[in-house]
Amino acid sequence: MTASPAQGTGPLSPGSHTYQLAGIVQRYHVHGAGPVCVVHSGGPGIAWDYLRMPALETHLTMVYVEPVGTAEDSRLPSHPHGYTRERYSGFLDVLISRLGVPEVYLLGHSHGAFVAAHHALHRPERLAGVVLYEGAPVTGPEHAAEAGRMVEAWAARHAGHPGLPGVLAAFGAMSRISDDEETVAVARGVLPSYFADYWADEERLAPFRDAIRATYISGLDEDLTPDVIDDRVALKGLTLPTLVVVGLHDVICGPRWGRELHELIPGSRLLTLENSGHFGHLEEPELFADTVRDFVRSTGAGEPDRRG
Structure with a gap:
C-alpha cells in the first residue's frame, strides 16, 4: 500500500486525499468538523459529489468516499465487473483504519446503504453506528x-x-x-x-x-455471477446503533423497505421523510441533518484528533 506524498497534514485534514491499495487508487474528501462520519455513495458507479451534505458538515467530519471504479485510475482489473459489496467493504475497512480514530459512523446511500449494511454485519469493530439511507434488505425480483x-x-x-x-x-x-x-x-x-x-x-x-457523473459498473462479480442480496436473516443479529432513513416518495428503495429494515434491526430508529423521494439530504436537508446529528450525539462518539 502506498500513499500520496506527505504534505504535513493528517488523514482527517480538510480536502482531498489519495492513496493506493494493490495498485488501485482510493480517494476520499474531508469536509466539516466533529465526530467522523464516513459516507459511501450509491449507484454503483455514481460519482460521489451528488451526496455532499453541507448541513451535516457543520456538526460532523464528513469523509466522502470515492468508491473504487468511479474514476478511471481506481478501476479493478476486472472492470466493469467485480464490484461486489464484499470488495467495497474491504476497501472501506482499509480507509477507516487509516483515519486513525477509534470509531466512525458509516452512512451509505442507495447502493451505498447495501454496502454499509454488509460492512456493519461483517466488519463492525470500528463502527460507532450506521445510517442506512434509502436502502433495502434485498435485491432481485422482489425488489424490482x-x-x-x-x-x-x-x-x-x-x-x-x-x-x-x-x-x-x-x-x-x-x-x-x-x-x-x-x-x-x-x-x-x-x-x-x-x-x-x-x-x-x-x-x-x-x-x-x-x-450527475457516472461510470458503468455491471453488478456482476469477476465470474459474471450477480451479486444478489438478501440480508433479512443477518440483519436480525445486527447490534450496532442504526438509523434508517427513507423518503416517502422514493420509487427505488421506498418506504416498504425502510419499514422492513427498521423491523428487522433490533433497536433501530426510523426517519420517514414525508416530502422527499430518493434524495432527502436535498429535499429536506434540515430535518435530515438534525436527525443524523441527534443520532450521533445520542450514541456517543467523540471528537477526532486532527493532529497530522
Whole structure:
C-alpha cells in the first residue's frame, strides 16, 4: 500500500486525499468538523459529489468516499465487473483504519446503504453506528417488482406531463446499459422520478441533474455471477446503533423497505421523510441533518484528533 506524498497534514485534514491499495487508487474528501462520519455513495458507479451534505458538515467530519471504479485510475482489473459489496467493504475497512480514530459512523446511500449494511454485519469493530439511507434488505425480483409498482404510481401522478415519456424511456433503457455514456444518460433520464416533485422545483434541481457523473459498473462479480442480496436473516443479529432513513416518495428503495429494515434491526430508529423521494439530504436537508446529528450525539462518539 502506498500513499500520496506527505504534505504535513493528517488523514482527517480538510480536502482531498489519495492513496493506493494493490495498485488501485482510493480517494476520499474531508469536509466539516466533529465526530467522523464516513459516507459511501450509491449507484454503483455514481460519482460521489451528488451526496455532499453541507448541513451535516457543520456538526460532523464528513469523509466522502470515492468508491473504487468511479474514476478511471481506481478501476479493478476486472472492470466493469467485480464490484461486489464484499470488495467495497474491504476497501472501506482499509480507509477507516487509516483515519486513525477509534470509531466512525458509516452512512451509505442507495447502493451505498447495501454496502454499509454488509460492512456493519461483517466488519463492525470500528463502527460507532450506521445510517442506512434509502436502502433495502434485498435485491432481485422482489425488489424490482416493488420498484416497478412505485414507478407506475409515480407515472400515474404525472400523467400528461411532457417530461414523462422521456423518464419512462430511460427506465426502459436501464437493462441495456453497457458503457459510461449510457449510464450517465439513464441516470439523468430517470432522475425526475427520484424526487418527490422534481418538476415543481425544476429550476433548482435541473443543475443537480445535469451535473450527475457516472461510470458503468455491471453488478456482476469477476465470474459474471450477480451479486444478489438478501440480508433479512443477518440483519436480525445486527447490534450496532442504526438509523434508517427513507423518503416517502422514493420509487427505488421506498418506504416498504425502510419499514422492513427498521423491523428487522433490533433497536433501530426510523426517519420517514414525508416530502422527499430518493434524495432527502436535498429535499429536506434540515430535518435530515438534525436527525443524523441527534443520532450521533445520542450514541456517543467523540471528537477526532486532527493532529497530522
